[in-house]
Amino acid sequence: MAHVAIIGGGPGGYEAALVAARLGADVTLIERDGPGGSTVLTDCVPSKTLIATSDLLTEVESSAELGVDVPREARADIAVANDRVMALAQAQSADIGQRLEASGVEVLAGTGTLDASGGAVIATTDDGERRIEAQGVLVATGAHPRVVESAQPDGERILTWEQLYGLRELPDHMIVVGSGVTGAEFASAYNGLGSPVTLVSSRDRVLPGEDEDAATLIEDVFTRRGMTVMDHSRMASVERRTADGGADGVRVTLTDGRTVDGSHCLLALGSVPNTGDLGLKEAGVELDDAGFVTVDRVSRTSVSGVYAAGDCTGVLMLASVAAQQGRIAMSHLLGDAVHPLDQTKVSSNIFTSxxxxxxxxxxxxxxxxxxxxxxxxxxxxxxxxxxxxxxxxxxxxxxxxxxxxxxxxxxxxxxxxxxxxxxxxxxxxxxxxxxxxxxxxxxxxxxxxxxxxxxxxxxxxx
The missing domain is CATH 3.30.390.30 (FAD/NAD-linked reductase, C-terminal dimerisation domain)
Structure with a gap:
């Protein structure tokens, strides 16, 4: 029986584990944070849950047109909403854990590194180190929010998208730095929740990599709903400050010298792959200049028997693509029919409103x-x-x-x-x-x- 070792339990990892188990392999999955990884616990599942609350409030705002009389202004209780977000994330993680257990997958809580030979993984858990000999290895370690020296998150006022769910009060003024998918989604969400929002975009429009007609429409909707969109505005720094009257807040300084003051700042500056300290270079696994693992259309790396899936590869950083890469990797490794990833047929969604x-x-x-x-x-x-x-x-x-x-x-x-x-x-x-x-x-x-x-x-x- 083939033994497969998987480092990372997000969509790329757990979907791969389920396929490998179904194909008869002995599977060990190593995950640091819990089944589902950051996608389920701090990223995709929490953000879309929060957005669901925002969408509901947006619908309520327009209900008068449909003949519905809302007796008072509807507002979000962000503490209750965030409690629900995290409870749902934990429940989803538990469901994934139960699926893995029912499929016979061994799940280890800890971290994994690739042996220099490429044919084994060293798992580090609370019980110590364990060497796992494997005929195939999948690296599915995801990515984390990018930060810069001049804008360091503190988890209270200056935040990454993984830190938002600790908020107990709705921001008086949320400044979102970055107008890509993540920035646009959260700007839309907090605008819908009732916070004044300023979106700082270094480009000529929001969502610069998306369909131009769609991006133009979304920016028009944003401004019509009261959001301040600052195009051609690049962030130089973000700092914590005390405003007049002692109110705590943040100041965003732009490269042209302008400043924007608010109560909170969300940094949406992109993602950095989690490929450090995994032994990848030592094993000969090729990484690109940004640290992403180089893979082909069936998720193979440059080392025989070592595959990679998900955000750590930089291939269309979507949960659905990560899951598909993981499934493809195991099918290829274990000799099942394989349909290589075709990026020209991938669907994606931006959860703005x-x-x-x-x-x-x-x-x-x-x-x-x-x-x-x-x-x-x-x-x-x-x-x-x-x-x-x-x-x-x-x-x-x-x-x-x-x-x-x-x-x-x-x-x-x-x-x-x-x-x-x-x-x-x-x-x-x-x-x-x-x-x-x-x-x-x-x-x-x-x-x-x-x-x-x-x-x-x-x-x-x-």
């Missing part, structure tokens, strides 16, 4: 590569179900191959866009044509009807 969901090739990629394509874009404001629900912000956009009519990408901006994108994802992954999508029945009225209508507009008469 409204959400932005994308799949397949982007418009920028299509234009930069000179790929002939057709595009159709429909505003949700014209959708009958959206009108009934009071939804004005959002759209559906589809891209199809000009020569074949096959759906090659799409963008959905809408409440619950993460659910609506699935039909587009199926179309992209299965190489369906726009006529296939258009001919499938949709419910009337429904938001998904806009996907079918966009496909109909891309029909080319024979």
């Amino acid at each position: 409204p959400e932005i969901a994308t799949v397949g090739l982007s418009q920028v990629h299509l234009e930069e590569t000179g790929t002939p394509f057709d595009v159709a874009m429909l505003p949700l404001a014209s959708n009958p179900r959206a009108k009934m629900q009071g939804i004005r912000d959002g759209f559906v956009k589809l891209f199809s191959s000009k020569s074949t009519g096959i759906v090659i990408g799409g963008v959905v901006v809408s409440p619950r866009a993460s659910e609506l994108i699935h039909v587009v994802s199926l179309s992209v992954s299965s190489s369906l044509t726009v006529d296939h999508v258009a001919d499938a029945f949709t419910i009337y009225p429904s938001l998904s009807g806009s996907v079918a209508e966009a496909a109909r507009r891309l029909h080319r008469q024979v």
Whole structure:
């Protein structure tokens, strides 16, 4: 029986462990923080739980239009919300732990390092060190928030996204530094929860790496809801300060000398891979200049028998991609059928309000590569179900191959866009044509009807 050692119990690690156990391997998983890793305990699960509270308040704010009389202003009790966040994270971690146990996976609480031979892992636990000989090793150690010398988090006023859940009072003024996915999500969330928010963006718009139409719409929504968005503004430093009257707070100084004062500051400056002190270089595992593990499409590293998955690889830093990389790694290692990771068919979602969901090739990629394509874009404001629900912000956009009519990408901006994108994802992954999508029945009225209508507009008469 093959023995597999997995370092890291996040989505890449625990999904890999379940696949390996199902394929008959003897599996040992080493995790420092608990089943699910930081994704479940301090990152993705907590953030989306907090966002759920924010989304509910956003819906309540617009309820008068639908004939609902809310007798007083609805506000979030952030202490109660954060208690729920952490309780749910612990429950999810426990569920994962039970699945692993039921599958026969040995879980060790501790840290792991790769032996110089690459064929063993040294596990360090409270009981001491243990050498685990393995026919295959998976490194799935994730990443952690990037910080800089001039902006050191203190866990009270200057915070990373892993430290937000200790707040007991809603910030009087939250300054978010960084307008990528994490910064935009939390800026949207705290704006919805009722905090005044300033979003500091070093680029010309929020979400600079996303679909331009979607990013422009989200920035318009942010400003309309009272958020201050500072474009072309790069942070130089963040410091704790005492304001007039003795109020505790923070000051963000920009590179052009301007300052922004607030009660709290969230640093959303990107992620750093957890690849130090794992023995990777000593074993010959190749890392890139930023410290990410270099892998191929089946998650192999440069060392035979050693695989890597998740954020430590820097390959589309999404929980769903981490899980898929882990599954692929174990299938390849243990001789099962393998479908290599195809990044052109990955779907993702940004949990702002409204959400932005994308799949397949982007418009920028299509234009930069000179790929002939057709595009159709429909505003949700014209959708009958959206009108009934009071939804004005959002759209559906589809891209199809000009020569074949096959759906090659799409963008959905809408409440619950993460659910609506699935039909587009199926179309992209299965190489369906726009006529296939258009001919499938949709419910009337429904938001998904806009996907079918966009496909109909891309029909080319024979």
